[in-house]
Amino acid sequence: MNSIEEFNKKQRPGDYYIKLNSELVKLNEKLNIFNTISQENISSGFLFSVKDNICVKNVETTASSKILKGYFPPFNATVVERMKNNGFSFLGKTNMDEFGFGSFGINSEHIAKNPFDERYVTGGSSSGAAAATAILKYHIAIAESTGGSISTPAAFCGVVGFTPTYGSISRYGLIDYSNSLDKIGIMARKSEDIKYVYEKIRGPDSHDTTCVDKKCTDTDKKKIILIDQLITGLDVEIEKEFLLFVKKLENLGYTIEHRSLPFIDKAIPSYYIIAMAEASTNLAKYTGFKYGLKNNDFSQQYNTFFTNARENLGPEAKRRVVLGTFVRSASVKNLYYSKALKVRSLLINELNKILADGFILSPVMPIKTPRFEDTNKLSPLEVYKTDMLTIPPNLCGFPHISFPYSYLHGMPLGAQLVTKHWNDTAIIDFVSKWELSFNYDFKYNLGVLR
Amino acid sequence: MEDKEFNRLLKICRIKLNENEYSSIKNDVEEIINYFDSLKSVKTDETTEAFHPILIPEKTAEDIPEEFDDIPAILKNTKTYRFYVVGPEL
Numbered sequence: 001m002n003s004i005e006e007f008n009k010k011q012r013p014g015d016y017y018i019k020l021n022s023e024l025v026k027l028n029e030k031l032n033i034f035n036t037i038s039q040e041n042i043s044s045g046f047l048f049s050v051k052d053n054i055c056v057k058n059v060e061t062t063a064s065s066k067i068l069k070g071y072f073p074p075f076n077a078t079v080v081e082r083m084k085n086n087g088f089s090f091l092g093k094t095n096m097d098e099f100g101f102g103s104f105g106i107n108s109e110h111i112a113k114n115p116f117d118e119r120y121v122t123g124g125s126s127s128g129a130a131a132a133t134a135i136l137k138y139h140i141a142i143a144e145s146t147g148g149s150i151s152t153p154a155a156f157c158g159v160v161g162f163t164p165t166y167g168s169i170s171r172y173g174l175i176d177y178s179n180s181l182d183k184i185g186i187m188a189r190k191s192e193d194i195k196y197v198y199e200k201i202r203g204p205d206s207h208d209t210t211c212v213d214k215k216c217t218d219t220d221k222k223k224i225i226l227i228d229q230l231i232t233g234l235d236v237e238i239e240k241e242f243l244l245f246v247k248k249l250e251n252l253g254y255t256i257e258h259r260s261l262p263f264i265d266k267a268i269p270s271y272y273i274i275a276m277a278e279a280s281t282n283l284a285k286y287t288g289f290k291y292g293l294k295n296n297d298f299s300q301q302y303n304t305f306f307t308n309a310r311e312n313l314g315p316e317a318k319r320r321v322v323l324g325t326f327v328r329s330a331s332v333k334n335l336y337y338s339k340a341l342k343v344r345s346l347l348i349n350e351l352n353k354i355l356a357d358g359f360i361l362s363p364v365m366p367i368k369t370p371r372f373e374d375t376n377k378l379s380p381l382e383v384y385k386t387d388m389l390t391i392p393p394n395l396c397g398f399p400h401i402s403f404p405y406s407y408l409h410g411m412p413l414g415a416q417l418v419t420k421h422w423n424d425t426a427i428i429d430f431v432s433k434w435e436l437s438f439n440y441d442f443k444y445n446l447g448v449l450r
Numbered sequence: 451m452e453d454k455e456f457n458r459l460l461k462i463c464r465i466k467l468n469e470n471e472y473s474s475i476k477n478d479v480e481e482i483i484n485y486f487d488s489l490k491s492v493k494t495d496e497t498t499e500a501f502h503p504i505l506i507p508e509k510t511a512e513d514i515p516e517e518f519d520d521i522p523a524i525l526k527n528t529k530t531y532r533f534y535v536v537g538p539e540l
Contacts, residue, residue, distance in 0.1 A: 058523075074523035166503045180502050210506050269486045280463070289537045290528050298538050305538035307464040318465050319475050323482060325463045339489050341499035346492070348500060380478050381485055397503025421504055 052093040055173040067312040068292035077173020094128030100177040123153035130157035135444040141187040148390025151402035155364035155414020166397030167212040170205035178278035191431040223358030273340035280324025355420040364414040399424040
């Protein structure tokens with residue numbers, strides 16, 4: 001599908017975007033312009049989309065939750081402001097799992113489908129961001145990751161997804177899921193676009209005191225480290241393809257080294273305890289009379305009013321609020337929440353030692369992209385465990401990048417490269433070098449007229 | 451988890467579950483808490499808690515009221531009466 005006319009015929013609003021602002025009306029016109037724009041003119045009209053948990057002034061922002069329906073922020077998130085100030089044109093808000101709660105993009109009222117094959121999931125939670133990047137040629141997606149919400153959908157949709165060091169991009173205007181884990185990041189079709197955008201949007205912000213003013217290093221590593229525990233238990237075909245990829249890297253001059261980190265599997269329970277504890281407090285502000293959906297029966301007593309408003313949360317959100325409230329309870333706090341924070345501390349120390357020597361490489365997901373019907377067979381705990389490869393860098397705030405390394409049965413496969421804090425550009429540059437020897441495939445190239 | 455304990459938890463969370471949700475979420479919660487218990491095997495006696503993944507400078511925002519030009523834009527997200535936000539009874 002290469003023409004605008006053809007796209008318009010086939011486009012089904014809602015599949016990829018939750019909503020598009022009035023600029024959609026001008027989409028064709030803009031795309032005609034983009035057809036004449038080269039990469040060098042990236043800042044003069046390039047489109048960008050924004051995950052629906054990031055505020056855009058006067059554009060409905062719901063984090064894909066019914067409870068926020070009708071919320072129109074009166075301000076732009078810092079990242080949106082910086083994109084606009086650098087000449088990017090806002091296209092629309094992208095679909096996601098409700099509040100970021102999901103790995104497959106299915107915890108949403110309007111579920112995005114994988115542009116490679118609509119029978120398959122896009123991955124989540126930044127599902128729309130990845131799908132849009134796989135469809136639109138000249139487009140940057142501003143996404144967000146808490147535990148793998150950029151890497152996973154980027155891998156399933158065959159695009160490049162970058163999650164920076166925690167604290168390097170301002171989160172002012174982000175609808176919080178988990179304050180000590182949330183990171184705004186970028187998806188694009190090429191690593192050089194990510195590098196360009198990252199330089200424009202990173203840096204301190206007076207509105208976000210957790211956004212740190214620190215220079216990025218660019219320590220190139222020729223050593224690739226495979227952590228044994230992260231590459232065991234993979235799907236057989238994934239393992240085979242991944243090892244072939246590792247061989248290719250060896251042929252390109254990288255040294256491969258194996259290391260062991262036996263308790264890295266504890267990253268998953270630690271992550272979910274912290275994420276759920278923080279989410280359960282963050283969601284308490286959606287009470288039914290501020291932000292979004294209104295319950296106008298003010299004769300109800302506050303607890304009843306609040307409980308009724310929360311009926312609008314989806315099942316996964318309810319599950320996480322219940323679990324998050326439990327692990328924060330005074331009687332068990334030391335057993336769960338405090339313990340998880342200590343395990344995070346241990347993991348940061350151990351991974352720092354490994355990352356001092358090289359980059360950590362793994363597949364993004366231990367499984368192949370699932371079909372929609374396959375996801376129904378998994379229990380919530382089984383879904384959480386599929387995040388085993390994306391959680392360690394997210395829990396520890398290490399920058400990481402997901403990029404296509406192969407294609408299997410017509411679907412892309414993604415690898416994930418991790419580096420030490422603030423060495424963000426080194427992993428982007430690694431992917432740029434990879435792109436010299438490997439071409440990414442896209443089924444759609446909207447924005448190209450022949 | 452006993453029903454009584456789970457019901458108390460739901461009350462604290464202000465979450466109401468229908469019959470189907472109740473049994474499935476209760477089972478999930480039990481299974482996930484058992485999984486969380488696996489953290490007990492990690493020795494953390496001499497470890498401090500990492501509240502953030504990186505060191506965040508102890509700098510807080512200045513406590514200065516900020517001028518906002520468009521007050522109606524803020525208030526349009528809520529029901530108001532004479533510039534007061536209307537809410538339920540406490």
